Amino acid sequence: MKCDRCNGMMIHEQFFCPNGPFFSWRCLICGEVVDQTIIENRDYQSHGGEWDRRGKKSKT
Ligand SMILES: [Zn+2]
Structure with missing residues (x-):
């Protein structure tokens, strides 16, 4: 994981x-x-306020 602020x-x-x-x-x-x-x-927030609990980990 990298830092959002300094990328450290x-x-x-x-x-x-x-x-x-x-x-x-x-x-x-x-x-x-x-x-x-x-x-x-x-x-x-990045999902536009729509929280999908089932597909939380799925990134296709
Ligand atoms: Zn940092």
Whole structure:
């Protein structure tokens, strides 16, 4: 995975929040953090607001 801001390398890292530990992506270069919720929201928007749960992973 590459960073949206600087195109640097991102690592999957464990973070802790009040709800418990979770994993998200952190950029090694600029420190940008992208969590799964943000990624899913981005996908949602890029699909024009129409969320297809069945075809989520299919890229043809
Ligand atoms: Zn970055």
